[in-house]
Amino acid sequence: MLYLPVTETPDQLSRWLKLGAAALLFQVLFPAPVVAMGPPASLDEELTQALDLEPDLENGKALFEMCASCHGPDAQGSRDGVYPQLAGQHRSVIIKQISDFRLGNRANPDMLPFTETDVFGGSQGISDVASYLASLPMTPEPGVGPEDTFARGEKVYEDNCSVCHDDGAEGFDDFFFPKIQGQHYGYTLRELKKMKEGERKNVYHGMLRRIQKLSMEDLEAVANYVSRLPPTGGEDELSE
Ligand code: HEC
Ligand code: HEC
Helix, strand or coil: CCCHHHHCCHHHHHHHHHCCCHHHHHHHHCCCCECCCCCECCCCHHHHHHHHCCCCHHHHHHHHCCCHHHHCCCCCCCCCCCCCCCCCCCHHHHHHHHHHHHHCCCCCCCCHHHHCHHHHCCHHHHHHHHHHHHHCCCCCCCCCCCHHHHHHHHHHHHHHCHHHHCCCCCCEHHHCECCCCCCCHHHHHHHHHHHHCCCCCCCCHHHHHHHHHCCHHHHHHHHHHHHCCCCCCCCCCCCC
16 A cells, blocks of 8 residues: 555556566555465465466367357457457466356356366366467457547546556556456446446455546446557457
8 A cells, every 4th residue: 555656657557567576566456365476365276276387278279169159269259248358368367267256256157157177177277278368369340339438438548547457458467457458348348337336346446446436437438448459469460
């Protein structure tokens, strides 16, 4: 808490990162749920192990077949946002979300059965699927929001979100901060509403504090803004 004002702007955040202050930052950003430098305390042993295992992408691809009926053959989700795009998401984020469904921090009856240990055959399988998903190109045509709220969304994003999700909304794999660029508008907006209303419980308090102050119009605008940001981390960048 003491150091938080120092890291409130993206510039300062990246300077801290460059200075190698990652360890300190990690503690500052995750005071409660994370013990010092380790992964989030909510991760069970199996998931913590998965973080460190050498992935087998071929096995990840084979395991993903059971996810494809909902998340799509290329893991790009559905444009209406019912199913999120998983392609290009950070490996750490995918692993943490599996944990959050298991623990009931996120409630979704469709998704829950696919987070059970048996489904993956243990931590190696989880590591494999997470890395496979992270390696996939994102869709060039995500579902987006209304064009006229883009400028408002950009301002909301810069004032409230870029400090943690980065300028291009790419997030940070090392900190379990999700990539939210090019994600389907409908999904992002739904999750923001769920977080604001306390229905999705795995939210870092620094984010919650900000979205609680924002109006529904601001949330719609910012969800639109990030949906229109081109993928920067994958192989398949958005063309003009
Ligand atoms: C029956 C449909 C269905 C299947 C099959 C399914 N999912 Fe999901 N998944 C969902 C839905 C719906 C959501 C969004 C839940 C929400 O809104 O909270 C989701 C969300 C997720 C998320 C969170 C994404 C994020 O950005 O936070 C991950 C990770 C995920 N699924 C991975 C998988 C994996 C891996 C498999 C296969 C082992 C799988 N899913 C199979 C329906 C499904
Ligand atoms: C203090 C850091 C911080 C700030 C500020 C912040 N976030 Fe987040 N955000 C996070 C973290 C950490 C998560 C992952 C939570 C979890 O583990 O589920 C997250 C998750 C999300 C998700 C869910 C992604 C998914 O795939 O399910 C969305 C959407 C999101 N943030 C959007 C925003 C927006 C929009 C803003 C600005 C209004 C914002 N965040 C501000 C840290 C932050």
